[in-house]
Amino acid sequence: MPTPEAHPASSSDPAAAAPAAAQAVGVSIENLSKQFGTFEVLKNVTFAVEPEEIFVLMGPSGSGKSVLLKHIVGLELPTSGCVTVDGRDAAAEDTREHVRMALVFQSGALFNSLSVFDNLALYPREHRVANAAGIREKVMRALQILSLENAAQKFPSELSGGMKKRVAIARALVMEPQLMLYDEPTSELDPVMSATISEIIATLKDEYHVTSLVVSHDRELALNIAHRVGILMGGSLVVVGTPSELKASKDPRVAEFLNPKIDLKNPRFKKLET
Numbered sequence: 001m002p003t004p005e006a007h008p009a010s011s012s013d014p015a016a017a018a019p020a021a022a023q024a025v026g027v028s029i030e031n032l033s034k035q036f037g038t039f040e041v042l043k044n045v046t047f048a049v050e051p052e053e054i055f056v057l058m059g060p061s062g063s064g065k066s067v068l069l070k071h072i073v074g075l076e077l078p079t080s081g082c083v084t085v086d087g088r089d090a091a092a093e094d095t096r097e098h099v100r101m102a103l104v105f106q107s108g109a110l111f112n113s114l115s116v117f118d119n120l121a122l123y124p125r126e127h128r129v130a131n132a133a134g135i136r137e138k139v140m141r142a143l144q145i146l147s148l149e150n151a152a153q154k155f156p157s158e159l160s161g162g163m164k165k166r167v168a169i170a171r172a173l174v175m176e177p178q179l180m181l182y183d184e185p186t187s188e189l190d191p192v193m194s195a196t197i198s199e200i201i202a203t204l205k206d207e208y209h210v211t212s213l214v215v216s217h218d219r220e221l222a223l224n225i226a227h228r229v230g231i232l233m234g235g236s237l238v239v240v241g242t243p244s245e246l247k248a249s250k251d252p253r254v255a256e257f258l259n260p261k262i263d264l265k266n267p268r269f270k271k272l273e274t
Contacts, residue, residue, distance in 0.1 A: 024051035024211040025086035025099055025178045027072060032081035034067055041067050043235040044081070052205060054212045056222040059232035060257070065215045068232070069181055072213065073103055085179060099179065102172035106184040110156040110167060116143070117152040120171045142170040145207055146200060162193035169200060173208060180204070182214040186221055194218060198225050219258055223247065231257060 027049040034042040042064045049055040059065050070076040071083045074091045088095040110119050120139040124130055130138060143149045146166045156164060165185060172180060182201065186194035201212055202225035216222060222229045223243040230240040231254060239246065239254055246254060 023178060024209050026051045026211065027090075027179065027213060028082075028084045028087075029068070029071075030082050030084075032068070032071065032083060033079050034064070034071070034076065035079045041235050042071075045232070045235075045237045046081075047230055047237060047240050049211060049213055050227075051211050052209055053227045054202065054205075054214065054225055056214045056216055056226040056229045057232060058216060058219075058222055058229060058257070061217075063232040064235045065232055066183060069103075069183060069213075069215050072181060073101060100175055100177045101179045101181065102175045102177035103181045104165075104168050104172050104183065104185055106187055110164060110171075112156050115153050115155055116148065116159075116167050119156070119167065120174050123171070123175055138174050138176075142173040145173065145204075146170045162189055162196065165189065165193075165197055166200065169197075169204075173204070176208070177210055180210050180212045182212065182216070184216055185214065186216060186218045194221065197221075201225060223258075233257075 029048070030046050032042055032045040033040065045064075045068065047055075057065050057068065067076060071078060072085065072090055074096065077091055083090040085095055085101065086099050088098065111122070114122070117139055120142060121135050124135045124138060129135075140149060140152070143152055146169060148163070148166055148170055151159065151163060151167070156167070159167065169185075180201075185201065186197050189197065198218070198221040201214060201221075204210060204212070214221070214226070223246070226243055228240060228242055229246055231238050231246075233253060239249060239251060241249070246258060249255060
């Protein structure tokens, strides 16, 4: 998979040894449909994400993006169709044993009672992936990659919104994931910090060679760092293509979503159903 502009401790004690280098994995969604009661949230959605690809999934609020993300991490079961990660059923318990997946939550989901360092160290401590020195090395490496080493002893309440997002990404990196999933990583951030987070997602491949699936409303993120972009509308996948292909699309739904015009004489809210 070609890159866009810029992509992305041993010991005699087995518990101290670092895991083997992660190999990026692919994701396949085939004819995925999901109903809650009589409401169909996802409708026959099919697409694939290649290993080491950055795939951005966009769409209006309520279009089913977050529900689709939950299927990939095994938190939801399809009504019909299937989702596989590295050829394995995403909902199967052994998939999470064989494939390291990390989800970066929209809110960051940091533990407020723990320092930044301890937030990052929680996973390797619980899973005994290294000894204390090895864990410190992993945590500090992730913090250094994201220019957060000076925040190691701070608590989440002391961090800005942008720093919390970066800490959440650093915490995911400590897992040495093969697949990174991001839920609205630039929401509630100013334009400069949104650009910074976009750059981080794109350049992580240099260090981790990871597959990235990003759910986002951020047009600039999608069109500048994605290999391909998919747009969900009303639970259906209306288009998948490269940023250049989406920019050139003649589909009025795609053009309106990517370049909405403000019309004060005929505002959209006047057309909404009451």
